[in-house]
Amino acid sequence: MNNTFLNEDILLKVEKPARYIGNEPNMCVKNPDNVEIRIGLCFPDVYEIGMSNIGIQIIYELFNRREDTYCERVFSPWHDLDKIMREKSIPLFTLESQSPVRDMNMLGFSMGYEMCYTNVLQVLDLSGIPLYSKDRSEDDPIIFGGGTCTYNPEPIADFFDFLYIGEAETRYDEVLDLYKKYRHDKRRFLREVSHVDGIYVPSLYSVQYNQDGTIKSFTPKYEDVPSIIKRQVVTDMDSVRFIDKPIVPFIKVTQDRVVLEIMRGCIRGCRFCQAGMIYRPLREHSLEYLKDYAVKMLELTGADEISLSSLSSSDFSRIEELLAFLIDYTSVKKINISLPSLRIDSFSLDVMNKVQDVKKSSLTFAAEAGTQRLRDVINKGITENDILSGSLDAFRGGWNKVKMYFMLGLPTETAEDRDGIGDLCEKIAETYFSIPKEQRVGKVQIQASSSFFVPKPFTPFQWASMFSADEYKNMAGQVKDHIREQLNQKCIKYAWHDPDVSVLEGVFARGDRKLSELIETAYHLGCMYDAWSDSFRPDLWEKAFEICGLSPAFYNRERKLDEILPWDFIDIGVKKEFLIREWNNALNGVITPNCRQQCSGCGARMFEGGVCFENKN
Amino acid sequence: MKIRIKFSKHGNTKYVGHLDIMRYFQKAMRRADIPIRYSEGFSPHQVMSFAAPLGIGIESDSEYLDIEVTDSIDSSEAIKRLNSVMCEGIKIIEWKQLPDNSKTAMSQVASADYFVLCECNDISPLDKAEILVEKETKSGELKQVDIKPMLYSVKKTEGGLLMHVAQGSSGNLKPETVMKALRIDEYHIIRKAIYDISGLTL
Numbered sequence: 001m002n003n004t005f006l007n008e009d010i011l012l013k014v015e016k017p018a019r020y021i022g023n024e025p026n027m028c029v030k031n032p033d034n035v036e037i038r039i040g041l042c043f044p045d046v047y048e049i050g051m052s053n054i055g056i057q058i059i060y061e062l063f064n065r066r067e068d069t070y071c072e073r074v075f076s077p078w079h080d081l082d083k084i085m086r087e088k089s090i091p092l093f094t095l096e097s098q099s100p101v102r103d104m105n106m107l108g109f110s111m112g113y114e115m116c117y118t119n120v121l122q123v124l125d126l127s128g129i130p131l132y133s134k135d136r137s138e139d140d141p142i143i144f145g146g147g148t149c150t151y152n153p154e155p156i157a158d159f160f161d162f163l164y165i166g167e168a169e170t171r172y173d174e175v176l177d178l179y180k181k182y183r184h185d186k187r188r189f190l191r192e193v194s195h196v197d198g199i200y201v202p203s204l205y206s207v208q209y210n211q212d213g214t215i216k217s218f219t220p221k222y223e224d225v226p227s228i229i230k231r232q233v234v235t236d237m238d239s240v241r242f243i244d245k246p247i248v249p250f251i252k253v254t255q256d257r258v259v260l261e262i263m264r265g266c267i268r269g270c271r272f273c274q275a276g277m278i279y280r281p282l283r284e285h286s287l288e289y290l291k292d293y294a295v296k297m298l299e300l301t302g303a304d305e306i307s308l309s310s311l312s313s314s315d316f317s318r319i320e321e322l323l324a325f326l327i328d329y330t331s332v333k334k335i336n337i338s339l340p341s342l343r344i345d346s347f348s349l350d351v352m353n354k355v356q357d358v359k360k361s362s363l364t365f366a367a368e369a370g371t372q373r374l375r376d377v378i379n380k381g382i383t384e385n386d387i388l389s390g391s392l393d394a395f396r397g398g399w400n401k402v403k404m405y406f407m408l409g410l411p412t413e414t415a416e417d418r419d420g421i422g423d424l425c426e427k428i429a430e431t432y433f434s435i436p437k438e439q440r441v442g443k444v445q446i447q448a449s450s451s452f453f454v455p456k457p458f459t460p461f462q463w464a465s466m467f468s469a470d471e472y473k474n475m476a477g478q479v480k481d482h483i484r485e486q487l488n489q490k491c492i493k494y495a496w497h498d499p500d501v502s503v504l505e506g507v508f509a510r511g512d513r514k515l516s517e518l519i520e521t522a523y524h525l526g527c528m529y530d531a532w533s534d535s536f537r538p539d540l541w542e543k544a545f546e547i548c549g550l551s552p553a554f555y556n557r558e559r560k561l562d563e564i565l566p567w568d569f570i571d572i573g574v575k576k577e578f579l580i581r582e583w584n585n586a587l588n589g590v591i592t593p594n595c596r597q598q599c600s601g602c603g604a605r606m607f608e609g610g611v612c613f614e615n616k617n
Numbered sequence: 618m619k620i621r622i623k624f625s626k627h628g629n630t631k632y633v634g635h636l637d638i639m640r641y642f643q644k645a646m647r648r649a650d651i652p653i654r655y656s657e658g659f660s661p662h663q664v665m666s667f668a669a670p671l672g673i674g675i676e677s678d679s680e681y682l683d684i685e686v687t688d689s690i691d692s693s694e695a696i697k698r699l700n701s702v703m704c705e706g707i708k709i710i711e712w713k714q715l716p717d718n719s720k721t722a723m724s725q726v727a728s729a730d731y732f733v734l735c736e737c738n739d740i741s742p743l744d745k746a747e748i749l750v751e752k753e754t755k756s757g758e759l760k761q762v763d764i765k766p767m768l769y770s771v772k773k774t775e776g777g778l779l780m781h782v783a784q785g786s787s788g789n790l791k792p793e794t795v796m797k798a799l800r801i802d803e804y805h806i807i808r809k810a811i812y813d814i815s816g817l818t819l
């Protein structure tokens with residue numbers, strides 16, 4: 001019979017004890033004594049969020065496929081257990097064998113968003129592992145990381161022994177083989193692993209700063225250490241092996257469904273979108289692969305829902321055939337399909353009509369900006385006509401709820417653009433009232449929401465400036481006031497995100513190594529679970545900035561084109577010259593065609609796969 | 618046709634609550650490819666109901682759930698298929714067909730046996746004609762309740778107590794409440810059996 005690391009008293013005291021017991025169907029069971037490498041794999045957030053992450057599932061399988069390795073999951077204990085563990089000095093443990101994290105040889109973090117950084121420190125701290133790489137000994141596990149945030153790893157560089165830049169499927173075997181060879185000499189291992197493509201060992205680089213705080217130089221300390229880290233990419237998507245044993249959580253997780261990754265990358269080139277640049281080129285799975293995978297995953301998990309995952313599912317070249325297959329299969333098996341962000345047109349409305357209850361569902365338009373001028377600046381290839389004609393078709397088909405997503409604080413944005421948000425919502429309402437009364441269903445509801453634009457590394461907007469939280473509040477206030485002036489304002493609801501979070505996200509997104517101290521300071525002041533609005537403490541972060549003598553304004557200022565950016569040493573494939581060209585196109589309001597219309601020479605062609613080679617030999 | 622499934626729940630799975638166990642079995646039915654019947658309507662759900670929710674922290678030798686299937690399967694084959702998709706700690710013990718007119722397990726439950734692993738030398742506090750225990754009502758007030766009528770029997774056995782208590786909608790006594798009357802804080806509960814009104818196991 002299995003057992004738990006925590007005793008019964010504690011487990012019966014905390015919320016959702018099943019977060020901490022492991023033992024779910026399909027969990028990987030090995031004898032830790034019979035393997036050579038023990039790895040803790042951590043998503044630094046609570047179990048329900050971590051178990052919803054597809055990256056964790058892929059890497060878990062990848063490691064456990066090796067006979068010499070046992071990979072076990074680690075998540076952040078929720079506030080209630082965190083408190084008990086600190087009071088009673090209970091160390092953090094893995095779910096599979098319920099062993100102390102400290103007993104692992106390596107501990108890897110998958111980081112999907114900047115606001116998880118304090119939770120990385122929580123996990124290290126509760127595990128009894130020194131936070132800084134330089135303070136750790138030969139006996140401590142090797143701490144490594146990967147994921148979307150690591151495309152600018154500098155704010156967390158000092159905590160990590162190495163970071164993996166790119167897609168996990170390609171290089172980890174090499175890394176683990178090297179670990180076996182040099183396991184008794186950490187320094188040697190790190191030096192050797194720095195030679196593996198895509199691996200960044202922060203301690204092997206030195207950063208010099210100018211007097212104004214910008215970077216003067218960023219150089220490897222030794223000649224054999226590469227000065228540029230190349231992002232690793234899977235070129236043939238069908239070579240990615242299926243997940244053989246998908247874990248089925250006991251408690252309801254955020255993504256309680258099979259997530260079918262249909263492709264990676266995006267052809268669109270929206271200038272604010274980091275994913276659209278760092279995952280280039282677009283690479284599709286074959287239709288046959290996806291059909292097999294969908295059926296197999298549904299059978300292995302017993303899930304009652306499947307959802308497609310990609311950045312823009314309508315751009316998948318076989319989307320109609322895939323959805324036709326899934327609709328057939330799932331209707332027999334009584335499985336739901338949850339539709340991703342499909343472009344609203346007659347095809348998608350027809351599909352939605354088949355798989356959803358029209359009365360309950362809503363349409364979503366990510367217009368991102370209120371005027372055509374600004375949509376051209378951000379290269380968002382959606383026009384007012386697309387939105388209004390899509391809405392009209394939908395209203396005629398029985399829908400009456402529309403969700404509109406916008407961003408505020410975009411480069412070149414003016415008061416007119418912000419007013420455009422209210423104007424566009426009003427036009428949608430008027431479109432609804434343009435159809436004869438007897439054909440209308442219910443009452444039209446338009447939900448507009450805005451987030452604040454955060455410039456991200458490796459986008460054409462990486463040089464753009466951000467604003468202060470107060471300025472953001474004023475922008476949102478202006479949008480709200482203008483919406484209230486509309487004729488049909490009663491049909492329009494408006495909500496906006498917390499600007500304090502956006503400002504901090506901006507700092508981390510384009511931050512440098514000086515921020516490690518800030519994160520550590522904020523953590524010691526009590527910051528944790530910053531991605532959760534109830535837990536986020538802007539007051540403590542403000543204090544941390546003060547203590548460290550840093551300011552958000554420095555990080556969120558407009559950057560000069562010739563400035564050395566903290567992430568310049570990473571080569572994602574897309575070249576800086578392209579980003580500069582796109583930044584200038586943005587400022588001139590010039591749109592750039594998508595990858596299928598015309599190649600813009602971004603640089604991603606060097607990976608020799610995907611859309612760059614479609615219809616070419 | 619109606620099927621009653623008996624299963625046991627031990628080890629770490631005692632920390633999995635009732636609602637999660639329902640979802641667990643819904644997925645297990647699909648993994649084992651059991652031809653379970655679905656309700657009609659826009660969002661069909663499996664026809665499935667449980668005899669009596671088991672509290673978090675309690676293990677059990679005999680839990681029951683009722684389902685309906687659209688095709689007949691051999692009992693041993695069904696048990697084998699379900700057990701091949703169970704996690705450690707949950708085991709299918711029985712699969713039996715019920716008459717079409719039989720009532721749900723939930724409505725049949727009348728009493729249950731619990732074994733409480735504990736150190737207890739004196740059960741005389743339970744011999745009194747009235748056993749008053751303080752209970753919190755739904756509105757949050759404390760009130761005295763006599764549990765004697767719902768405590769059908771209790772005896773000392775090796776390692777603890779074996780008790781037979783009222784269970785179900787017409788009267789429900791939790792073993793924890795009995796332990797409270799005995800002023801014992803440390804114990805471990807296992808549900809041993811569930812009975813209907815005539816004293817037969819479900």
